[in-house]
Amino acid sequence: MIKRITRTLLFLAVCVVLTPAVWAKPILQEHALIEGDIIHLGDLFKNAGDKADIAIAKAPAPGARIVLDAKRLTSIARAYKFPWRASSRFAHIIVERSGKPVPQEAIETALKKALREQGALENMLIALSSRESRVYVPMDRLATVAVKHLEYNKRSQFFSAILVSPANDSFAKEFRVSGKAHATVLIPVLRERADHGDILRKRNIQWVRMRTDRIGSNVVTTTGDLIGNTPRRMILAGKPIQKNEVRQPILVEKGKLVMMTYNTPYMTLTMKGRAMDKGSRNDMVRVMNVHSKTVVDAIVMGPNKVSAYAFDTVAMQGETRHVR
Structure with missing residues (x-):
């Protein structure tokens, strides 16, 4: 009797455990x-x-x-x-x-190689039509790309191609792309944002390749137009810089005292003046002699230094002479 009850209880317990599964x-x-x-x-x-x-x-x-x-x-x-x-x-x-996306870089690398073989420019940028959708390969495959067929118009730079991915795979999927190969040029841009008053140095500049059709005639193309200069207003990193967006730093501030010199073959005259204008190197500014109160024109030579080239007798009052 006890054995029978035990068997029954064991059977019920097993049923309870197995029922959910x-x-x-x-x-x-x-x-x-x-x-x-x-x-x-x-x-x-x-x-x-x-x-x-x-x-x-x-x-x-x-x-x-x-x-x-x-x-x-x-x-x-x-x-x-x-x-x-x-x-x-x-x-x-x-x-x-799930799928592994084919990188855009892999597509462009394969296309550039095929385009160069048909006479395209060495340093080109490819713009693909926005109508192409993302391409995926199975998770266990490599996301490589090969060009199966290419049609390229060297005059217009337009192309269309049939690509396969993965490359050299019997299960590769074909897909079509089209676009245009653009000529490019290297231009200097800022590594980081620069504000008005910042002096641009070589370390602030990097080179990037951009399409020539997006570079206007006023875009800076040499570091000589940047190094030592300052932005007129904030310039963002990585963006083409217009020539009128930078200028030489202000060396003479309006209202500040400056040292004014006048050179002749026989002597150098120096005097203190007050700048009536602000200016960068080689700018013409007006300077007032602090003694005679006469205003003359002068050229900015350095920080708070100007060279006057037109004086009258009154303007020379209060000068210091250094006879050679």
Whole structure:
């Protein structure tokens, strides 16, 4: 009697443990992410049991997705005698296949090589049509690219091509691209943002390659137009710089005292003056003699230093003479 009760209790305990795994109802998932090229029943349903590995359809292309609606799912369940019924006509599942994106750099590198073989410029930039969508390869493949066919108009620089990825793979996918090869030029730009008053140095500058059709005649193309100069207003990093966006730094400030010199073949005259204008090196500014109050024109030679080239007798009052 005791043995019979013990057996019964053990049987009930086993039933309790196994019930969720064995008799649980299949549940339709909302989303399935797969890597292979086959969709299995277990990808669609939880608790698919021994039917989880049944192949039911071909997977979408890498990086793509499909939607299986209630009608399609019901048809699948009937075909494989799977115990599932749609709760409503809106039941569905999104099946997405993971994929490895083909880098834009790989596409452009393959195209540039093929274009150069047909006479395109060595240092070109490629602009692809925006209509091309992203290309994916299976997760277990290399995202390499090869050009299968290329048509190139050397005069207009337009091209169209058929590419394959992965390269040299029997399962490679073909895709079409089109675009234009653009001539380029190297121009100096700032590594970091610069504000008005900053003095630009060689360390602040880097070279970037840009399309010539986007470079106007006023764009700075040599470092000589930048080094030692200062922005008139803030200049952003990496952007083409217009020549009128920089200027020599202000060496003489309006209202500040300056040392004014006047050279003759026989002597050098120096005097203090007050700048009536601000100016950079080689700019013409007005300077007032602090003693005679006479205003003369002078050329900026350095920080708070000017050289006067036109004086009258009154303007020379209060000068210091250095006879040679």
